[in-house]
Amino acid sequence: MNSVxxxxxxxxxxxxxxxxxxxxxxxxxxxxxxxxxxINDSADPWQxxxxxxxxxxxxxxxxxxxTRGFVMVNAEEVNKAxxxxxxxxxxxxxxxRANLFKIGNECGANLVxxxxxxxxxxxxxxxxxxxxxxxxxxxxxxxxxAGKQEAILNAVKLQGRSTGSGFVPGRxxxxxxx
Numbered sequence: 001m002n003s004v005x006x007x008x009x010x011x012x013x014x015x016x017x018x019x020x021x022x023x024x025x026x027x028x029x030x031x032x033x034x035x036x037x038x039i040n041d042s043a044d045p046w047q048x049x050x051x052x053x054x055x056x057x058x059x060x061x062x063x064x065x066x067t068r069g070f071v072m073v074n075a076e077e078v079n080k081a082x083x084x085x086x087x088x089x090x091x092x093x094x095x096x097r098a099n100l101f102k103i104g105n106e107c108g109a110n111l112v113x114x115x116x117x118x119x120x121x122x123x124x125x126x127x128x129x130x131x132x133x134x135x136x137x138x139x140x141x142x143x144x145x146a147g148k149q150e151a152i153l154n155a156v157k158l159q160g161r162s163t164g165s166g167f168v169p170g171r172x173x174x175x176x177x178x
Contacts, residue, residue: 026110028069034078034109034146035061036100039089042120042137053117053137061113073109081106089114097144097151104146111152114142118157135162 038057040050066072081103087094095116104112119138124131137160143153 026070028065029071031111032071032073032109033065033111033113034073034081034104034107035065035075036078036082036089036103036112036114037075038115038117039095040117040120042117044120049120050117053120057115057117057139061115065113070111073107077107078103078109089116095142095155097142097154100142100144101146101149104144110145110147112142112144112146116140133164136160 035058038054038061040054042050042053044050062072082089085099085102085106087099087103089095089099095114100112100114104110117137117139120136122133122135124133126132139158139160141153141156141158142151144151
């Protein structure tokens with residue numbers, strides 16, 4: 001993709017999560033947020049692309065909360081909590097609010113956010129002189145208040161799209177990065 005961060009889904013996910021948290025009137029300076037590592041369930045055959053999608057999505061979610069002043073729980077603490085609780089988010093059955101509440105309580109977070117990349121695909125339309133590539137991604141988003149044991153967003157599905165064109169056909173899958 002032209003610049004990995006241009007894909008709209010990651011921005012939409014991050015802004016929706018932050019907007020939802022803000023709507024609940026949380027004081028960012030005293031609200032601790034835990035980001036569960038992003039899971040990529042897309043059927044995309046390129047592991048490198050899936051890894052970049054996860055990394056870019058995590059970067060945007062982190063930036064969305066930190067730029068608004070939220071206190072972030074260290075990723076190592078979140079991973080330790082997940083390991084201690086023996087939660088495997090690669091298993092669909094374990095993607096639950098109850099497990100997110102447990103993670104928040106284990107690592108002292110008020111809010112816990114979890115994103116799953118459900119689908120990632122691209123289409124390319126070529127003419128003699130130009131190429132137009134469209135990247136699409138569908139994500140599921142959870143945002144919970146661990147202390148109140150409430151879901152702010154519960155498995156909300158979002159879809160984003162990015163389009164680019166040029167004179168020479170490029171590597172279209174770059175448009176799929178979250």
